[in-house]
Amino acid sequence: MGIVFRWLVRITTGLILLALAAVALVYFLASQSLPDYDQTVEVSGASAPVEIIRDTANVPHILAENDPDVFFGLGYAHAQDRLWQMTVMRRTAQGRLSEIFGARTVHIDKLLRRLDLYGLAHRSVDAQDDYTKAALRAYAAGVNARLDEINEAALGRGAPEMFLFNAPVSPWQPGDSIAVIKLMGLQLSGHLEDEVLRARTSLMLNDPARLTDILPNVPGAGIAALPEYAALFPGLPRYARGTPMPDTPLSPFPKRGLAGASNAWTAAPSRSASGGTLLANDPHLGFTAPGVWYLARLELAKGGVIGATIPGVPAVMTGRSDRLGWGLTSSYLDDQDLHIERLNPENPEEYLTPDGFKKFRTRPSIIEIKDEAPITLTLRWTENGPVLPGSHYNLETITPPGHIASLSWTALSPRDTSMTASLALMNADNVREAIDVGELFISPSQNLSLVDKDTIGLKLIGAMPKRDLRNQSRGRIPTPGWLAENLWQGRLPYADNPEFVAPAGGILGNTNNKIIDRPFPLHVSYEWGDTQRVHRWERLMQSREVHTRDSFIEAQLDTVSFTARSLLPLIGADLWFTGASAPEGTPERQRQIALSLLAEWNGEMNEHLPEPLIYAAWLRALQIRLISDELGPLAAEYKHVEPLFIERVYRDIDGASVWCDVRQSAPSETCTxxxxxxxxxxxxxxxxxxxxxxQSLRWGDAHQATHDHPVLGNVPVLRFFVNIRQSTSGGDNTLLRGRTTGEGRDPFQNVHGAGYRGVYDFADPDSSVFITATGQSGHFLSRYYDDQAQLWRRGEYIPMSLDLDLARAAAVGVTNLIPR
Known part of the structure; x- marks a missing residue:
């Protein structure tokens, strides 16, 4: 027995030592790719020395003798901190994820190949101006200089993920940066899916009038009634069950309700306590670790520029110079249209156009798949755009036999000059110049909020499709692609893009709300990202005669839900303080406690309170009950509560209270x-x-922000090191927006919100502040991987200063890039 025990001890000890050695080896290999921020490196591609000063938050301040070398330094810094993220985004745009991730990403590759975003991006390089071409070449050279350094010095392949998913990293090219912008456009676009859902819902509903209830028009002037989708394409089944696309964190296709959002507001000197203009901006995207945004300062020939960049793109997308501040919010411009194309019954390689049958443009494309045989696609394009297979976006449910679907989308331009516009914006001197350069911006469409030292402005940038007045659906549901009235007729003049400069009230803002009410086809959109937050914003802006940087920060962090305040009195009108006393532990008693808590609640979605969880669960359960019998399995597609729908039902607008009665039951149920x-x-x-x-519930326990690593986030043990989870306040309809997933076991997880916040005061520009949701580094062993996360959660910020002495005074490192 003693011998057995001794051998068991030896074996156990040996296994522990082997495990420790394996952990040590993994740590050693992974840590080799941690960048050294305090060094001198000889590089190829720069024309003169480049200095990169890393301040206390690891924000690089990049200095050089000319602008191309500044962009070279940005490319080098991006590759130091976010190389894995950049390569994955490029592979996504290329449709080459399956080469390293296998069959689970084939559906992504198939759709990206059909859209051809990568090819269109590279064709767009020639459309840029000379300054932008030079910047793209220099930026690519900076990325490649870091790749050379990694290869020469054996720096752990550049990122820990490279060991797990080993694949060659090809040199960065100028067109790759444009491809990243196009990929962002895909992540911000939701009209395609909305068209499909509207068509599917119209087929499902027995009463076509009820379509406006569940998919309501944003308040404002009404629109003409849509044709029934079944009337456009007779013979379609009233309902066909869709096939959901496989879900993976690597997918760039936004789920419904999770496309782009954002907040931005500005104040003129007359409404500013300091006498200078103010700008606050917090763009909303899906949470990941690392986040989308990367903070940087570029010292250009015209002066310093500081703010949020996207790794892979040589531009400050939202930020400020000493002359101008700019912020972005999703405009919700309707820049996508689906067309149903009729195939030639005698030749399926042809489709019907207004001028008769024409052949598809086709080419083969081979997708390599890790550990499996490659597959070959035949890519097809019509005059309206690429052909999408029925397996994507549930198109098979709305496409009649003998037809296919094609997509018109502004991002599919081979002469996309959005990059030129982004770089010109950084060099603009004032609001008017910034608006003028916005004409070159194609996609993704944004509302551009602007301030200079004297003026505020807002301009919708991005190509607005020109539609025929006779368009059958006005862009709201798919239309026959062989009818001329349904096809795009080019681009509307830039002057038609909504514009607001120096308003009399001195305040401008956007929460993705409806910004203009014009007749079709100048309408901009029938789908808007917000009908709720804007009411709270109006109240906060008008409650003060003048604003300060701190009052703008307070508005960014506001967690009061206008939606809760407006809907709870409606749905609980006949329930408040009614009914006899009930024994402890009974359902009636629980209901009374819940109603009592909600009756005294002010609508603040604070993470420490129980009321937000009770309210959110109640509204979610209510919408499920209202729509399940009418929509059947399609009800699962409505993952988020639609406040306008609930309001229409409980105010009985146009007979909408009919949703309260369960058709399949004998009794007539009331809304109460x-x-x-x-x-x-x-x-x-x-x-x-x-x-x-x-009384002990916490909203924050359910409303956890999920900054998860897209690749390693589900790996046992490792996920505890790479994922960043936080209890958070806010909700779907608060200014501090924390959009919930709306599905699964944790429907209230916070998955979409402000990955960046910035507030700029032009009375004292160096008092401006900003923050990201995670940190600068994409390396999970770096101290800068999540160092900003707790600051972000607590509503704190870091300085946004262009003072070089401040950056040097507490620099965590200075990198000098010396030409070979």
Whole structure:
């Protein structure tokens, strides 16, 4: 027995030592790619020395003798900190993820190959002006200089992920940066999916008038009634179950309700306590680790520029110079149209056009798949755009036999000058110049908020499609692609893009709300990203005669839900303080406690309160009950509560209260019945997941921000090192927006919000502040991987200064790039 015990001890000790040695080896290999920020490096591609000063937050301040060398330094810095992220974004745009991730990403590669974003980006290089071409070449040279350094010095392949997913990294090219912008356009676009869902819903509903309830028009002037989708394409089944695309964190296709969003507001000197203009901006994107944004300062010939960049792109996308500040919000411009194309029954290689049958433009494309045989696609394009297969976006459910679907989209331009516009914006001297350079911006369309020292402005930038007045659906549902009235007729003049400069009230802002009310086809869009946050913003802006940097920060961090304040009195009108006393532990007692808590609540979605969780669960359960019998399985596509729908039902607008009656049941249910039943549903769900002590609930336990690593985030053990999870306040409809996933076991996880916040005061520009949601580094062993995360969660910021002495005074490192 003693011998057996001794051998067991030896074996156990040996296994522990082997495990420790393996961990040590993994750590050693992974740490080799941690960049050294304090060194001198000889590089190829720079024409003169480049200095990169890293301040205390690891924000690089890049100095050089000329602008191309500054962009060279930015490329080098991006590759130091975000090389893996950059290569994955490029592979995504190329449709080459499956070469390293295998079959799980084939569906992504197929669609990206069909869209040909990468090819169109490289064709767009020739359309840029000389300054931009030089910047793109220099930036690519900077990225490649870092790649050379990694190869020559054996720096752990540049990123820890490279060991797990070993694949050659080809040199960066100028067109790759344009491809990253086009990929961002894909992530910010949601009209395609909205068109499909609207068509599917119209087929499902027995009463076509109810379509405006569940997919309501944003308040404002009404639009003409749409044709029934079934009337456009007779013979389609009233309902066909769709096939959801495989879900993976690597997917660039936004789920419905999770396309781009954002906030931005500006104040003129007359509304500023300091006498200078003010600008606040917080663009909203899906959370990842590392985040999308990377802070940087570029010292250009015209002066310093500082703000948020996107790794892979040589431009400050939102930020300021000493002359101008700019911010971005998604405009929700309707820049996508689906067309149903009729195939020639005698030759399926032809499709019908207004001028008769024509052949598709085709070419083969081979997708290499790790550990599997490659597959060959035949890519097809019509005059309207690329052909999309029925397996994508549930197109098979709305496409009649003998037809296919094609996509018109402004991002599919082979002469996309958005990069030129982005670089020109950094060199603009004032609001008017910035608006003028915006004409070159094609996609993704944005609302550009601007301030100079004296003026504020807002301009929608991006190509607005020119549609025929006779368009059958006005861009809201797919239309026959062989009818001339449904096809695009080019681009509207830039002067038609909405513009607001120096308003009399001295305040401008956008929360993705409807910004203009004009008749079709100048309408901009029928789908808008916000109908709720804007009301709270208006209240905060008008509650003060003058604003300060701190009041703008307070608005960015505001967690009061206008939606909760407006809907709870409606749905609970007949439930408040009613009913006899009920024994402890009964459903009736739980309902009374919940209603009592909500009756005294001010609508603040604070992470430490129980009321936000009760409210959110109640609204979610209510919408499920209202739509399930009408839409059947299609109800699962409506993952987020639509406040305008709930309001229409409970105000009985145009007979919308009919949704409260369950058609399949004999009794006639009232809206009060639905509200009570839904509250009971919510309380049962809460009890199963968070316990029955309602007063002890915390919204933040359910509303965890999920900054997850797209590749390693689901790997056992490793996920605890690479994912950043935080209890957060806010919700779907608060200015501090924390958009919930709306599905799965954790429907209230915070998955989409402000990855960057910046506030600029032009009375004292160096008092401006900014923050990102994670950190500068994409290397999970770096101290800068998540050092900003807790600051972000607490609503804190770091300085945004162009003072070089401040940057040098506490620099964590200075990198000198010397030409060979």
């Amino acid at each position: 019945d639905m509200a009570r039943l839904a509250l009971d549903d919510a309380l049962i769900w809460i009890a199963e997941n968070y316990g029955t002590a309602l």
